Amino acid sequence: MLASSRVGHEMTASTHIHTLWTVGSYAYLLEGPEGLALVDAGLWRNGAPILRALRRLGRDDLRLIFLTHAHVDHYGGAAAISRATGAPIAIHHADGDALAQGANPLRAAPHGPGRWLAPLFAKVTQWSRPPPTQPDLLLRDGDWLGDFGLDAVVLHTPGHTPGSACLWVAEQWLFAGDLLSSTGRPHAQRYLATDWDALATSLRRVQVLRPSLTYPGHGRQPIPAATLATICQHGGI
Numbered sequence: 001m002l003a004s005s006r007v008g009h010e011m012t013a014s015t016h017i018h019t020l021w022t023v024g025s026y027a028y029l030l031e032g033p034e035g036l037a038l039v040d041a042g043l044w045r046n047g048a049p050i051l052r053a054l055r056r057l058g059r060d061d062l063r064l065i066f067l068t069h070a071h072v073d074h075y076g077g078a079a080a081i082s083r084a085t086g087a088p089i090a091i092h093h094a095d096g097d098a099l100a101q102g103a104n105p106l107r108a109a110p111h112g113p114g115r116w117l118a119p120l121f122a123k124v125t126q127w128s129r130p131p132p133t134q135p136d137l138l139l140r141d142g143d144w145l146g147d148f149g150l151d152a153v154v155l156h157t158p159g160h161t162p163g164s165a166c167l168w169v170a171e172q173w174l175f176a177g178d179l180l181s182s183t184g185r186p187h188a189q190r191y192l193a194t195d196w197d198a199l200a201t202s203l204r205r206v207q208v209l210r211p212s213l214t215y216p217g218h219g220r221q222p223i224p225a226a227t228l229a230t231i232c233q234h235g236g237i
Contacts (some may be wrong), residue, residue, distance in 0.1 A: 015170070017215070018057070022049045025073045025217050028175055029053065034149030035061040038081065039167055039175045040074040040217060045131050047077030051084055062087040064148040068177025069164040070098035070105065072130040074217060079133045088136035090145075092156055095163025102132040105161045105194050139165065157206065159199025160189050166206065173222075174211035179203065182219025186227050203231075 018029040022042025027050060030037045036059055042049055054062065062085040067075050070091065078089050091099050098105050141156035145167075155166040160178045167175040179202060180188055193199045206214070207229055213222040223231075 017173070018053065019215070019220070020050060020053050021220075022073075022077070026215075026220070027074075028215055029057070030150065030169065031057070031059070032149060035063040037064040037066060037145070037148060037150045037152075038062060038087070039066050039215075040068055040177065041065055041076065041078035041081055043073045043076040045076050045080060047080035047084065050077055050081055054085070060085070064145065064150065065089045066145070066167055066175075067091040067095075067099065067135075068166065068175065068217060069161040070095035070103065071161065071178070072102075072104055074177065075099060075133055076130050079131050082136075089133060090137035090139055091135045092154065092163035092165040093138035093140060094156075094158065095161055096135050096138045098161070098163075099133050099135055102130045104130070106192060141165075155205070155209075157202035159193050159195050159197075159202045161194055164202070168209065168211070172212045174206065174209065174214040176206065176214050177217045179206065180214055180216045180223060180228070180231070182216050182221045182223050184219075186216075186219070186221075186223045186231060188231050 014033055016031040018031060020027045020029060024043045025040065027042050028039040038050065041047060065078050065082055065087050067078060067089065081087065082089050139154045141154060143154040145152045152167050152169040155168050157164050157166050157179050164177055164179060166177065166179060178189055188203050189199060210225045212225055214228050215222045
């Protein structure tokens with residue numbers, strides 16, 4: 001049985017940010033005057049938690065599905081949501097092939113819990129049977145998404161996967177996928193990465209931006225700028 005999604009929201013000028021629990025990770029609906037955009041799509045291949053949230057909001061104008069990276073707990077529902085709404089699926093081009101193949105680029109840290117999480121994640125992938133998902137848009141660093149009613153820029157932040165990317169919205173809010181987490185004490189990715197050196201560089205890039213709030217792929221609470229600076233300063237990985 002699918003767990004019901006929890007929908008929260010906060011007012012940010014002309015944008016509502018709705019936080020959606022999708023079983024295993026968080027997705028975000030950005031509701032603005034020109035329509036909605038979805039950041040990540042959850043684990044479930046039928047997209048049910050997010051489609052239920054759209055119905056509760058009474059909206060049928062989803063304009064974009066932005067995927068932070070090609071891991072099944074973030075893209076599993078994308079194909080079904082796209083079919084139901086007509087919204088195109090967008091991902092950084094470096095993760096495009098993995099998404100199209102229903103794959104999960106993965107490498108664990110040599111020490112610590114990552115050694116156990118990697119095989120567990122592989123089992124979750126087998127169990128959930130992620131559908132190969134053809135992206136409609138292959139994005140690059142610096143792409144602006146204004147054509148989709150979204151004042152947002154794509155930031156390529158590789159490390160967790162080759163094509164991991166953040167969404168930088170209105171130069172205030174960052175949607176970071178698995179670059180950061182607020183599960184427990186807020187921290188940077190420290191369990192799974194394909195390139196740890198690239199991940200450290202991505203963290204430094206995010207620190208320079210000083211977003212007022214960073215919305216992670218795991219963890220209910222957004223991360224304030226002061227906390228983000230401390231995480232990056234102390235390495236975090």
